[in-house]
Amino acid sequence: MAQTTLFSKSEIDRRVAEMGAEITRDLAGSELIALCVLKGAMFFCSDLMRHIAFDVALDFIQVSSYGDQKTSSGVVTLLKEPQLDMRGKSVLIVEDIIDSGLSMNEVFRYIKLDRGAREVRTATFLDKPTARKVPFKADYVGFSIDPKFVIGYGLDYAEKYRNVPDIQVLGD
Numbered sequence: 001m002a003q004t005t006l007f008s009k010s011e012i013d014r015r016v017a018e019m020g021a022e023i024t025r026d027l028a029g030s031e032l033i034a035l036c037v038l039k040g041a042m043f044f045c046s047d048l049m050r051h052i053a054f055d056v057a058l059d060f061i062q063v064s065s066y067g068d069q070k071t072s073s074g075v076v077t078l079l080k081e082p083q084l085d086m087r088g089k090s091v092l093i094v095e096d097i098i099d100s101g102l103s104m105n106e107v108f109r110y111i112k113l114d115r116g117a118r119e120v121r122t123a124t125f126l127d128k129p130t131a132r133k134v135p136f137k138a139d140y141v142g143f144s145i146d147p148k149f150v151i152g153y154g155l156d157y158a159e160k161y162r163n164v165p166d167i168q169v170l171g172d
Protein backbone atom coordinates (compact mmCIF):
# COMPACT_ATOMS: atom_id res chain seq x y z
CA MET A 1 0.00 0.00 0.00
CA ALA A 2 1.24 3.52 -0.87
CA GLN A 3 2.18 5.75 2.04
CA THR A 4 2.80 9.49 2.14
CA THR A 5 4.28 11.39 5.06
CA LEU A 6 1.85 13.69 6.85
CA PHE A 7 4.07 14.72 9.81
CA SER A 8 7.80 14.10 9.92
CA LYS A 9 9.68 13.00 13.02
CA SER A 10 11.00 16.56 13.54
CA GLU A 11 7.50 18.08 13.21
CA ILE A 12 6.24 15.54 15.75
CA ASP A 13 9.08 16.32 18.17
CA ARG A 14 8.46 20.07 17.92
CA ARG A 15 4.71 19.78 18.52
CA VAL A 16 5.03 17.34 21.42
CA ALA A 17 7.51 19.70 23.12
CA GLU A 18 5.00 22.56 22.76
CA MET A 19 2.22 20.42 24.24
CA GLY A 20 4.41 19.44 27.20
CA ALA A 21 5.21 23.10 27.87
CA GLU A 22 1.50 23.99 27.74
CA ILE A 23 0.60 21.18 30.15
CA THR A 24 3.43 22.26 32.46
CA ARG A 25 2.06 25.82 32.53
CA ASP A 26 -1.54 24.66 33.13
CA LEU A 27 -1.09 21.82 35.59
CA ALA A 28 2.10 22.51 37.57
CA GLY A 29 1.42 21.95 41.27
CA SER A 30 -1.20 19.26 40.71
CA GLU A 31 -0.74 15.65 41.73
CA LEU A 32 -0.93 14.36 38.17
CA ILE A 33 -1.27 10.87 36.75
CA ALA A 34 -0.62 10.45 33.02
CA LEU A 35 -2.91 7.67 31.85
CA CYS A 36 -1.62 6.15 28.63
CA VAL A 37 -4.30 4.52 26.49
CA LEU A 38 -2.67 1.36 25.12
CA LYS A 39 -1.43 0.46 22.74
CA GLY A 40 -1.26 3.33 20.28
CA ALA A 41 -0.50 6.18 22.70
CA MET A 42 2.62 4.50 24.12
CA PHE A 43 5.05 6.49 21.94
CA PHE A 44 3.28 9.85 22.34
CA CYS A 45 2.82 9.42 26.10
CA SER A 46 6.47 8.50 26.57
CA ASP A 47 7.61 11.60 24.65
CA LEU A 48 5.03 13.93 26.19
CA MET A 49 5.88 12.98 29.77
CA ARG A 50 9.51 13.92 29.22
CA HIS A 51 8.39 17.42 28.22
CA ILE A 52 6.34 17.92 31.40
CA ALA A 53 8.58 19.73 33.87
CA PHE A 54 7.13 18.44 37.15
CA ASP A 55 6.65 15.01 38.67
CA VAL A 56 4.03 12.91 36.91
CA ALA A 57 2.89 9.39 37.81
CA LEU A 58 2.20 6.92 35.01
CA ASP A 59 -0.50 4.34 34.54
CA PHE A 60 -2.06 2.42 31.67
CA ILE A 61 -5.52 1.57 30.45
CA GLN A 62 -6.47 -0.46 27.42
CA VAL A 63 -9.72 -0.32 25.53
CA SER A 64 -10.57 -1.70 22.14
CA SER A 65 -12.77 -0.15 19.49
CA TYR A 66 -11.20 -1.15 16.18
CA GLY A 67 -10.22 -4.82 15.89
CA ASP A 68 -8.48 -5.40 12.58
CA GLN A 69 -10.69 -3.13 10.50
CA LYS A 70 -10.18 0.41 9.23
CA THR A 71 -13.53 1.55 10.65
CA SER A 72 -14.67 1.75 14.27
CA SER A 73 -16.80 -1.12 15.53
CA GLY A 74 -18.79 1.25 17.75
CA VAL A 75 -18.27 -1.00 20.79
CA VAL A 76 -15.71 -0.02 23.44
CA THR A 77 -14.38 -2.84 25.58
CA LEU A 78 -12.21 -2.34 28.71
CA LEU A 79 -9.26 -4.73 28.27
CA LYS A 80 -6.95 -3.50 31.04
CA GLU A 81 -7.81 -1.33 34.03
CA PRO A 82 -5.37 1.12 35.67
CA GLN A 83 -3.58 0.09 38.89
CA LEU A 84 -3.21 3.43 40.69
CA ASP A 85 -5.76 4.91 43.08
CA MET A 86 -7.23 7.89 41.23
CA ARG A 87 -9.62 9.19 43.86
CA GLY A 88 -9.07 12.91 44.37
CA LYS A 89 -6.21 13.04 41.84
CA SER A 90 -5.78 14.86 38.54
CA VAL A 91 -5.60 12.51 35.58
CA LEU A 92 -4.34 13.36 32.10
CA ILE A 93 -5.72 10.82 29.63
CA VAL A 94 -3.21 10.47 26.80
CA GLU A 95 -4.42 9.20 23.42
CA ASP A 96 -2.75 8.87 20.06
CA ILE A 97 -5.88 9.72 18.08
CA ILE A 98 -9.54 10.63 18.56
CA ASP A 99 -11.70 9.45 15.70
CA SER A 100 -15.36 8.61 16.44
CA GLY A 101 -14.82 9.80 20.04
CA LEU A 102 -16.21 6.54 21.42
CA SER A 103 -12.98 5.38 23.12
CA MET A 104 -12.19 8.74 24.76
CA ASN A 105 -15.77 9.20 25.86
CA GLU A 106 -15.78 5.84 27.60
CA VAL A 107 -12.31 6.26 29.17
CA PHE A 108 -13.23 9.76 30.41
CA ARG A 109 -16.49 8.50 31.92
CA TYR A 110 -14.76 5.54 33.56
CA ILE A 111 -11.93 7.59 35.11
CA LYS A 112 -14.21 10.36 36.34
CA LEU A 113 -17.19 8.33 37.57
CA ASP A 114 -15.96 4.79 38.30
CA ARG A 115 -12.44 5.70 39.48
CA GLY A 116 -13.35 9.00 41.14
CA ALA A 117 -10.65 11.30 39.72
CA ARG A 118 -11.03 14.89 40.92
CA GLU A 119 -10.05 16.44 37.61
CA VAL A 120 -9.69 14.80 34.20
CA ARG A 121 -7.81 16.42 31.32
CA THR A 122 -7.30 14.90 27.90
CA ALA A 123 -4.43 15.07 25.44
CA THR A 124 -4.43 13.55 21.97
CA PHE A 125 -1.67 13.71 19.43
CA LEU A 126 -4.06 13.56 16.46
CA ASP A 127 -7.70 14.58 16.20
CA LYS A 128 -10.20 13.84 13.43
CA PRO A 129 -12.97 16.24 14.50
CA THR A 130 -15.18 15.54 11.47
CA ALA A 131 -15.28 11.79 12.20
CA ARG A 132 -17.14 12.01 15.52
CA LYS A 133 -20.03 9.68 16.33
CA VAL A 134 -20.23 11.22 19.81
CA PRO A 135 -19.10 14.75 20.74
CA PHE A 136 -15.71 15.05 22.42
CA LYS A 137 -13.28 17.95 22.66
CA ALA A 138 -9.78 17.25 23.98
CA ASP A 139 -7.97 19.83 26.12
CA TYR A 140 -4.68 19.38 24.26
CA VAL A 141 -4.48 18.47 20.56
CA GLY A 142 -1.28 17.96 18.60
CA PHE A 143 -2.71 18.18 15.09
CA SER A 144 -6.25 18.18 13.66
CA ILE A 145 -6.43 16.14 10.48
CA ASP A 146 -8.87 15.10 7.77
CA PRO A 147 -10.50 11.69 8.23
CA LYS A 148 -7.82 9.73 6.38
CA PHE A 149 -6.35 6.50 7.70
CA VAL A 150 -2.97 7.25 9.28
CA ILE A 151 -0.27 4.98 10.65
CA GLY A 152 3.05 5.37 12.50
CA TYR A 153 4.16 6.88 15.83
CA GLY A 154 2.14 4.17 17.59
CA LEU A 155 -0.79 4.03 15.18
CA ASP A 156 -1.34 0.71 13.49
CA TYR A 157 -3.18 -1.00 10.70
CA ALA A 158 -3.91 -4.60 11.78
CA GLU A 159 -0.97 -4.32 14.27
CA LYS A 160 1.51 -3.24 11.58
CA TYR A 161 3.42 0.06 11.22
CA ARG A 162 3.37 1.18 14.90
CA ASN A 163 7.15 1.65 14.86
CA VAL A 164 7.19 3.91 11.79
CA PRO A 165 8.78 7.07 13.26
CA ASP A 166 6.64 9.61 11.39
CA ILE A 167 2.90 9.85 10.67
CA GLN A 168 1.95 8.56 7.25
CA VAL A 169 -1.31 8.39 5.31
CA LEU A 170 -2.11 4.84 4.27
CA GLY A 171 -3.33 4.68 0.67
CA ASP A 172 -5.47 2.03 -1.01
Ligand code: PRP
Pocket: 037, 038, 039, 040, 041, 063, 064, 065, 066, 067, 072, 095, 096, 097, 098, 099, 100, 101, 102, 103, 104, 156
Ligand atom coordinates in the same frame (compact mmCIF):
# COMPACT_ATOMS: atom_id res chain seq x y z
C1 PRP B 1 -7.52 3.44 18.44
C2 PRP B 1 -6.81 4.67 18.96
C3 PRP B 1 -7.79 5.23 19.94
C4 PRP B 1 -9.13 4.90 19.31
C5 PRP B 1 -9.66 6.08 18.59
O1 PRP B 1 -7.31 2.42 19.37
O2 PRP B 1 -5.59 4.34 19.57
O3 PRP B 1 -7.69 4.63 21.21
O4 PRP B 1 -8.88 3.82 18.39
O5 PRP B 1 -10.85 5.77 17.90
P1 PRP B 1 -12.30 6.24 18.34
O6 PRP B 1 -12.24 7.71 18.64
O7 PRP B 1 -13.11 5.94 17.10
O8 PRP B 1 -12.75 5.42 19.49
P2 PRP B 1 -7.54 0.87 19.09
O9 PRP B 1 -8.82 0.44 19.73
O10 PRP B 1 -7.38 0.60 17.61
O11 PRP B 1 -6.37 0.19 19.88
P3 PRP B 1 -4.77 0.39 19.75
O12 PRP B 1 -4.43 1.71 20.38
O13 PRP B 1 -4.22 -0.77 20.52
O14 PRP B 1 -4.39 0.34 18.30
